[in-house]
Amino acid sequence: MKKVLVVGSGAREHAIAKTFLRSPQVDQVFVAPGNDGMRMTPNIKLVPISVQMIRDLADFAELERIDLTFVGSEEPLTLGIVDYFEQHDLPIFGPRQAAAQLEGSKTFAKELMAKYHIPTAQSVTVKSLDEALLAVERFGLPIVIKQDGLALGKGVQIFQRNDQLxxxxxxxxxxxxxxxxxxxxxxxxxxxxxxxxxxxxxxxxAPIAQDHKRLLDGDEGPNTGGMGAYSPVPWLADDVRMTAIEKLVMPTIEGMKADGIPFYGILYTGVMLTKQGPKVIEFNVRLGDPETQVVLPQLNSDFYIMIDELMLGIQPQVTWQHHQVYIGVVLAGEKYPASGSQGITVPVLENHQVKVDSAALTLKDDAYVSDGGRLLTFVAAGETVSQAQEIIYSQLQTLDLKHFQYRTDIGYQAVNHEVTKI
Incomplete structure (x- = not known):
């Protein structure tokens, strides 16, 4: 039997760990550092090592004879965890440090796309206020401002008004x-x-997903790390997905290989389907949160075998479900995305209809309390998005959530398309 180490602490890593545990090959998953809510899942064991402590993580993997390390969060990838593990002959899945620049530097990503003619938004990299103002004058409003480095999913801001910009x-x-x-x-x-x-x-x-970044219903309010997602996206034709893979994903992988920076691991391609066709919004070098929580449950194949075969240079034979739509709703503290939502008792709901992935919970006096902004992702599936919505929101209404917030319209785009077909 195999032992797996998942690096990270959020609901994404909880979903990854549970997907590995569905494999008959795997009997134990360690998560470093994880969070206390993961203890609700049998055969998940927390390891109190932070994602930045690469040498300690490698020592643990060697001591426990870990068969596979899977990196969930982006920070250790940009710090070179894959390079370090490979140097010590420890099996690990993810991009090396040079390839992780694709997420670690927006400028690197933009230059790569320009070199290989990969469709994306026009942009300028600036390093002073004067340069920024010239760029704003060039593009006009609305306009997008991105931090060049890692921002934990919150480095993109869209400005409609000049005074706010x-x-x-x-x-x-x-x-x-x-x-x-x-x-x-x-x-x-x-x-x-x-x-x-x-x-x-x-x-x-994988099947495509739609994330909901804005805090409030109707895509209002500030940008967040993600308030929910659904997958697949039944109202987008499959040829749209195939065009995006052909025009955006594959040229990126081939371009990095041509540049001597081969990409192995998970390439997350954020896409905007414009009137001119699909364009890249952003690249990440790991699974997204909360999309992971609604994508991985659709995998019918053995996750461990799939990753193992990819690492061995084999093309895996993989199947995904095609009969249901999965919806994930994020429960956040009432002050999120601002800080200050710690220490509140969190009601945890999990039954045959609704599954829960834990993001930031601490066990205190036999109760789970909040230890961050995004706390849980509730996940349900239905034959349609509206059916999945009914299941998940009817269950959430049974909980006392006055100290928390969540969006009540996750998947609204698909529901609107369902209505127009009637």
Whole structure:
């Protein structure tokens, strides 16, 4: 039997760990550092090592004879965890440090796309307030501002009003006069994401998902790390997915190989379907959160075998379900995305209809209390998105959630399309 180490602490890592445990090959999954809510799942064991402590993680993997380490979060990838593990002959799935620049540097990603003519928004990298203002003048409003480095899914801001934009830019450059930002044109269209599991001689593309980044219903309020997602996206034709893979995903993988920076691991392609066709919004080098929580449950194949074969240079034979739509709703503290939602008792619901992935829970006096902003992802499936919504929201209404918040319209795009077909 196999032992797996998952690196990370959120609901994404909980979903990854549970997917590995569905494999008959796997009898034990360790999660470093994980969170106390994961203890509700049998055969998950928490390891108190932070994601930055690469040497300690490697020592643990060697001591426990871990058969596979799977990196969930982006930070250790950009710090070079894969390089370090490979140097010590420890099996690990993820991109090496050089390839992780695809997420670690927006400028790197933009330059790669320009070199290989991969459709994306026009952009300018700036390092001063004057340069930023010139870029704003070039693109006009609305406009997108991105941090160049890692931002835990919250580094993108869209500005509709000039006064808010000016306040943000002047604030950034008052604190850091040479801050690197990517200023880019605003794209209009339908947004979706694709996970591609990439090995030396094999690639597996997952069903597409739609994330809901804004805090409030109707896509209002500030940007967050993600308030919910659903997958697959039944109202988008499969040829849209195939075009995005052909025009965006594969040229990126091939371009990095041509540049001597081969990409192995998970390529997350954020896509905007514009009037001119699909364009890249962003790349990540790991699974997304909360999309993972609604994509991985659709895998009918053995997850461990799939990853193992990719690492061995084999093209896996993989099947996904095609009969249901999965919806995930994130429960967050009432002050999120601001801080200050810690220490509140969190009601935990899990039954045959609704599954729960834990993000930021601490066990205290036999109760689970909040230890961050996003706390849980509730997941349910139905034959349609509206049916999945009915299941999950009827269950949430039975809980006392006055100190928490969640969106009540996850999957609204698909529901609107269901209505127009009637």
């Amino acid at each position: 000016m306040q943000q830019l002047t604030g950034i450059y008052a604190k850091a006069p040479h801050a690197t930002l990517v200023v880019e044109e605003y794209l209009e269209g339908v947004e979706f994401s694709i996970f591609s599991f990439v090995g030396q001689n094999g690639i597996v593309h």
